[in-house]
Amino acid sequence: MKILKDIKEHLIDLSFWFLNPERKRVISKEIYLNYMVLALGSLALLSLIFNTIVGLELNIIIALFILIGILPIWLINKYSKNNTLAQFIGYPWFIVLYNVIYFSNNGSMGPTNYYLFITIFAIVYFNKKLYSYLLFGLFLINILVNGLIEYSVPGIVSPYNSKITQFLDNLFGLVTGIGVIILLLRNIIKLQIKEKDIANESNRLKTSFLANTSHDIRSPINSIIGFSDLLADPNLSNSDKKRYIGIIHANSDQLLNLVDDIFNISIIESGDFELHNQFTEINSIILDLYTNFNLMIKNSEKKIILQAYYGLPETLNIVYIDPVRIKQILTNLIQNAIKHTESGAIIFGYDKPVDIQELQFYVRDTGMGMPQDQLENIFEPYVTNIEQDKKSTGIGLGLHISKKIVEIANGKIWATSKLGEGSQFYFTIPLEK
Numbered sequence: 001m002k003i004l005k006d007i008k009e010h011l012i013d014l015s016f017w018f019l020n021p022e023r024k025r026v027i028s029k030e031i032y033l034n035y036m037v038l039a040l041g042s043l044a045l046l047s048l049i050f051n052t053i054v055g056l057e058l059n060i061i062i063a064l065f066i067l068i069g070i071l072p073i074w075l076i077n078k079y080s081k082n083n084t085l086a087q088f089i090g091y092p093w094f095i096v097l098y099n100v101i102y103f104s105n106n107g108s109m110g111p112t113n114y115y116l117f118i119t120i121f122a123i124v125y126f127n128k129k130l131y132s133y134l135l136f137g138l139f140l141i142n143i144l145v146n147g148l149i150e151y152s153v154p155g156i157v158s159p160y161n162s163k164i165t166q167f168l169d170n171l172f173g174l175v176t177g178i179g180v181i182i183l184l185l186r187n188i189i190k191l192q193i194k195e196k197d198i199a200n201e202s203n204r205l206k207t208s209f210l211a212n213t214s215h216d217i218r219s220p221i222n223s224i225i226g227f228s229d230l231l232a233d234p235n236l237s238n239s240d241k242k243r244y245i246g247i248i249h250a251n252s253d254q255l256l257n258l259v260d261d262i263f264n265i266s267i268i269e270s271g272d273f274e275l276h277n278q279f280t281e282i283n284s285i286i287l288d289l290y291t292n293f294n295l296m297i298k299n300s301e302k303k304i305i306l307q308a309y310y311g312l313p314e315t316l317n318i319v320y321i322d323p324v325r326i327k328q329i330l331t332n333l334i335q336n337a338i339k340h341t342e343s344g345a346i347i348f349g350y351d352k353p354v355d356i357q358e359l360q361f362y363v364r365d366t367g368m369g370m371p372q373d374q375l376e377n378i379f380e381p382y383v384t385n386i387e388q389d390k391k392s393t394g395i396g397l398g399l400h401i402s403k404k405i406v407e408i409a410n411g412k413i414w415a416t417s418k419l420g421e422g423s424q425f426y427f428t429i430p431l432e433k
Contacts (some may be wrong), residue, residue: 113175220251309349341367
């Protein structure tokens with residue numbers, strides 16, 4: 001069995017070396033079937049045009065039948081979660097069509113077998129499942145049986161009207177069959193190799209992310225353990241105890257934020273992330289954030305003035321949103337602003353545009369800013385590309401998580417920045433009437 005499989009692989013690779021010189025078989029079932037349907041549809045359309053020109057009436061009807069039959073298979077493949085259903089419907093339908101076309105279009109003297117051989121190789125080459133080998137054998141047996149029937153029953157196959165019609169029909173079948181399949185399959189391979197390269201890059205980023213995460217987890221844990229041991233010293237002064245406790249709290253918060261980021265990105269990527277809107281006093285969220293971060297700044301060595309602005313008066317500030325996620329996004333943005341600002345001001349808040357059912361939030365700082373090329377990927381996952389700040393911590397998930405939450409809420413998020421002058425982050429959240 002292994003020898004037969006090896007021979008089959010060598011024969012197929014020899015037949016398709018011009019289609020896939022890099023030998024990368026990366027075609028998914030869904031995309032493969034979409035392209036096969038497109039190929040058969042293209043061939044049927046060309047056949048319809050050609051047969052109309054040469055006057056082969058029966059073939060015109062068959063070409064129309066193929067076009068009509070392809071549509072439900074394409075719809076099943078596109079919208080069904082189980083792509084196998086489209087295959088189990090499509091392959092028997094294709095076998096029936098092959099036999100109808102074979103006997104109606106002059107049997108072995110027509111171009112039908114050209115299409116079949118090309119389809120057989122495509123099925124086996126791009127599908128490693130067991131049933132692809134069964135289909136391969138079934139098609140070959142079908143060809144042999146049709147040949148025997150044609151030889152044994154004279155007159156079962158209608159002759160061509162003329163030699164020139166026979167020549168043109170076979171030439172057309174050979175050229176269009178090979179041409180269309182080659183163009184489509186080359187396009188499939190090019191597309192999928194590109195997607196595979198993107199997937200490899202994603203895996204590389206995730207590997208880097210895991211390495212960075214491991215480092216970022218160990219650092220606060222080591223600090224917590226180390227300073228906790230120092231607190232056990234009976235000769236430690238009260239001022240040192242207070243300082244060590246502050247360091248432990250800061251590292252605990254850093255560790256908690258890291259765990260929260262990993263948890264959030266996992267549920268977002270799994271598709272289980274949901275918003276929980278409720279009636280919320282938006283001004284209370286802004287005030288809480290101002291109180292917490294203003295205290296944080298005062299306890300740090302940074303010379304930053306924090307300012308908060310409210311877009312709605314107290315009597316009208318109740319809106320229907322998810323308060324936890326709004327606070328999470330603003331927290332990420334304000335933390336980044338503090339991280340990259342040594343002195344100056346950080347201004348945050350929201351506006352309520354007139355006649356537009358949305359809130360527009362903003363966080364502006366006078367920090368180091370970013371060049372334009374870094375703004376292009378600032379919301380991508382695992383990106384920490386503020387090269388000017390070598391001391392900054394983080395694994396590059398905060399902005400990506402914020403973007404995903406805003407998109408789930410049907411809002412928009414964007415940033416502007418100028419190197420050396422600061423950055424401005426904005427996001428909008430639609431409001432239900």
